[in-house]
Amino acid sequence: MSHKFDYFISLLLGILFLFLWEFLTHFMQISALVLPSPSSIFLTLTKGLSSGYFLPHLLQTLGEVLGGLLLGSIFGMGGGIFLGEVISFRKLVMPYVVMTQIIPKLALAPLFIVWFGFGSLPCVVMTALICFFPMLETTMTAIDNVDVQKIKLFKILGASRFQTLIKLKVACSLPYIFSGFRVSVVLSLVGAVVSEFIGASRGLGTLIIVGQGSMDTPMIFASMTLITAMGLCIYTLTTLLESYFLKNYALNRRR
């Protein structure tokens, strides 16, 4: 009951904020170029959606986000498991991995256009690169911090190194891997949209740039609304997946 009440209050706050925004834009006569009212954004959004104008852009960005997220997460998790398990190799490569992550990703975008051309490929690569590090870092740290006594138990039980890795270390790390994945989900949207700013002809990021060029601020806000909605859907799906896979874990139950 209290959960439902919390959601209700939260929704009410959101509606109140929109009303306040609408009222202030009219009352203070703020130009739509600077800050459009929620009603004009909603109008642009419904018009764009009903005419099918947004659809190819939405699908393009969604494809880039999912592609990049999948690629970055698989490599990040795989790399994290490997570097968490083989400590001697981690010491060798970790400084270089950190260096590649310190380079601002935006600075790499022009280079990716040179390497991969215009279109969705550089955006997917950029998104994957951004999603890679949180997954690598959380997986590696979790694998490395599994309870020593549990590792000892597996040794005594005659488990092979592979069994210990999969059935103990990865299984124990799953809640942390999911938390890294949630961070990657949020960052994947940043990756896809920012890379579209630089070298794409389609996508919600491109729409923002087009909106900026044509001084169509409601279009910018409508695109941002779509990006947020998409992000929320992917994030919610991730938490549902997490609840399913971690349903028996103590950490998940205590939440």
Added chain:
Amino acid sequence: MNVGTFSESSVLLEFKEVSFSYSSQPIISSLSWNLKKGEFQSFLGRSGCGKSTFLDIASGLMKAQQGIVEYNGQPVLKPISDIGFVFQCPTLLDWMNVSENILLPKLLNHTTSVCDRDQVNELLVDLGIASCERAYPWQLSGGQQSRVAIARALINGPKILMMDEPFAALDAITREELQELLLNICRTHGIAVIFVTHDVQEAVFLSDRVCLMSNGQIVEYFPINLPKIRVSEIRYEKQFNEQTAKIKLALMG
């Protein structure tokens, strides 16, 4: 020094002049010791005296740097398969229910069979946790978790049970319950036990012999002259208290 007088033929595990050190700091020094079939031995000593390292070497987890460790007359070169190990923390796997946790040793060795279910049920009844079969570790109390850890150690029918302060985190009443339960199970199945503890009363109540450790050596053995069948009331008897006081004095000295 008072060394136990068991016949050589029944020796299960033996240390012959075993030494072990970490970066030139001796942890175990020239230690000779043995454990007979069905014998219950407790190890007492201050923190850092080498008890845990002793257990690691005895289980085959670590190799002796000098001397020989023999199990059934054969040198121990890898973890012994005939042992069950119980840690201070129950070390249960969160995502597995009680039955799956108990079956873990068999799952890892791919030796699960149709009879296992009966064996698990038997252990659940013996340890008084039959109602928790489908529960997850986080749904259990500390005492119940310890019972599951003991059941897991017993599932493969071990010859030796090695226990590293398994009841240290439990309340006094649960601890006493588990002590009696453990004694009954080990006596019934003829399992030898190496029990590391800080609690002198616990050591006296459970053991046939108490080994006092200091600086990586067993400095004194105390055979416990109490009836084989031990009930809770024995703790209030004069003989029990005398033995406890004697060991406590030696530990402080």
